[in-house]
Each structure stands twice: as structure tokens, then as C-alpha cells.
Amino acid sequence: MKPSISLIGAGAAGSALLIALMRKGYPVAAISSRTLESARKCAQLVGATNASTDNASACAAGVIVVIATPDGMIQPVCDKIAAGGGFHPGQLVLHLSGACGSGALAAAAGQGADTCAMHPIQTLAAPLEGARLLETAWYCLEGEDRGVARARRLAERLSGRALTIDKSDKALYHAALCVASNYLVVLEKMAVEMLAQAGIDRRDALPALLPLIRGAADNLAACGLPDALTGPISRGDAATVTQHLHAMNDSCSDYVPVYRSLGRLALMLAEEKGKMEPGSAARLRDMLKTRD
Ligand SMILES: NC(=O)c1ccc[n+]([C@@H]2O[C@H](COP(=O)([O-])OP(=O)(O)OC[C@H]3O[C@@H](n4cnc5c(N)ncnc54)[C@H](OP(=O)(O)O)[C@@H]3O)[C@@H](O)[C@H]2O)c1
DSSP: OOOOEEEEOOSHHHHHHHHHHHHTTOOEEEEEOSSHHHHHHHHHHHTOOOEESOHHHHHHHOSEEEEOSOHHHHHHHHHHHHHTTOOOTTOEEEEOOSSSOGGGGHHHHHTTOEEEEEEEESOOOSHHHHHHHHTSOEEEEEEOHHHHHHHHHHHHHHTSOEEEOOGGGHHHHHHHHIIIIIHHHHHHHHHHHHHHHTTOOHHHHHHHHHHHHHHHHHHHHHHOTTTTOOSHHHHTOHHHHHHHHHHHHHHOGGGHHHHHHHHHHHHHHHHHHTOOOHHHHHHHHHHTSOOO
């Protein structure tokens, strides 16, 4: 029999993880959230009946407790449960934040529970779609040895993919994920605006980009870095990059510094591929320099 799960904070990430765990055979002990509405909505998705706003009772009911509140609420929620003597030895208490350390669960550890920060490396916007994405997600674990070992077993059952990280490296780790995911979204917003400036109907812009974005992700999966890089910089095509910069200076000059910065990183990647002629690299480097 697998250990039962209590969820505290029935939002996007917590609900997705609970569904994923339920599908792997973990029984749901209890769900609590700030509002009864969220707890009930999540309970309906996993076929559970024990939904409430009583964090302490929900916590007491489960062997594995997942605190999936917003980052700033993890420690206060954990402290409040502990103040009522809500944790006990044998429990595994997890939170899902990538930025916050496992120290936010110190009050649970103080009552003998094993603790670990178990961050799903995935973007989770809705429970069911999130649960599907979690089938292939990696998890990054940080905490004390027993908590990490137990969380690793859980991650292995979910997707078989776990990393561990030192507390001191978490900020850089989280910044990297922000670049990989959030800034990708920002770049697509930039591309949509540029397409609109180029006369493409705004409604068509993002749909037209999506297959391209998926193609780039597929190339990354198939070829890795640096070989997945394509495009004019990868080909050493300085004439095309000059045209880009002229067009952007005319229509969307605010984006030029971003284009130049990313272009310089693209040039480094292109040089790593090893097919760039030295003359082309020098011309590109010059035109991609920061301008005042
Ligand atoms: N979403 C992602 O892509 C993602 C990915 C990886 C990790 N995470 C991590 O997962 C955690 C949750 O993020 P999220 O995106 O799921 O946020 P979210 O959708 O805003 O959900 C947070 C939930 O916490 C509940 N909550 C707030 N205060 C509470 C309290 N005092 N007691 C009980 N429940 C409380 C809220 O309840 P109500 O709905 O009832 O107001 C809400 O359902 C964060 O640590 C985040 O860093 C998120």
C-alpha cells in the first residue's frame, strides 16, 4: 500500500501533482486550501471527499504532506500547523517551490517529520494538463538526507527523473529555469509585436509561431546544444543581420538592444558549432556590439 497524500494549497501546481500521484496509486488522505471552493474543486478531480479549509486536520491525515501554497505562505502555513503540534515522525513534508529553501519546513522537521523541497521543473497552469506534463517532468530536490531520499522515490515513481541541488545554489537554479520558460514567453511576445509591425494580423501571429517554437524544441531534443541553433547568425550571414537591424531601428527600436544581446550569445553558440568563417564572425561581432 502506497503512503497517503495530504495536499495543503489546492492551486495549479498542488492539484496537478495530486492528480499525478493519484494516477500512480497514491491514496488521497485530505485536501485543504485557503478557500473551500478550491479544495472541493481539486477533490472532485481526484474523486476525494475530504476537502476543507482546515490545514492542521488535513496535515494530520496524510503520511506525505504537500504544502503547495504560494512561496511566501509556505513557512507561515507550516509554522501554524506545527504550533498546533500537527506534524509527527514518519511523515514526509514537501513544498514545491524552486526558489524557497527546505528551511521553510523547519517547524515540521522540528516535530520529527522528514522534509524536502521538491520542485517540479514544469510550468503548471491547470490541474489536468499539469498532471499530464508531470508525467515527463524532472524534479529538483533539496533538503535533509532522509527527506531527499524519500522524495527521490516519489519522483522516481512519477517520472523517474530527479536532480538534487544545494540550498546555496537555488537562486541561480531558479533564475535558469526562469530564462528557459518565462523569458521564452517574453520573447514570443516580442516576436508577435514585431510580426504585427510587419503587417501580419495579430490573431495569426502566435498560431503561426507555435509550430516554429515546437520545431526549435524538437531540434533541441534531437540535436542538443549547440547544434540546434539555426538561422542567419548560425550561417554567418552578416548581410541578413544588417537588414534585420535596419528594419528594427525603423519599426521597433526598443527591441534592438535585446536583439543585439541575444545575437552576441547566438554568435558564441555558432562559433562553438565550429562552422563559422573567422571573417563572418568578426563582421557579426561588430554589428552586434552594444551601441549607446
Ligand atoms: N504553477 C507552476 O508552474 C509551478 C511550477 C513549479 C512549482 N510551483 C510552486 O508551487 C507552489 C504553488 O504555486 P501555484 O502556481 O500552484 O499557485 P496557485 O495556483 O496560486 O495556488 C496556490 C494555492 O495555495 C492556496 N493557499 C494560499 N494560502 C493558503 C493558506 N494559508 N492555506 C492553505 N492554502 C492556501 C490557494 O488557495 P485558494 O485557491 O483557496 O485561494 C491556492 O489554491 C509554489 O510554491 C510555486 O513556486 C508552481
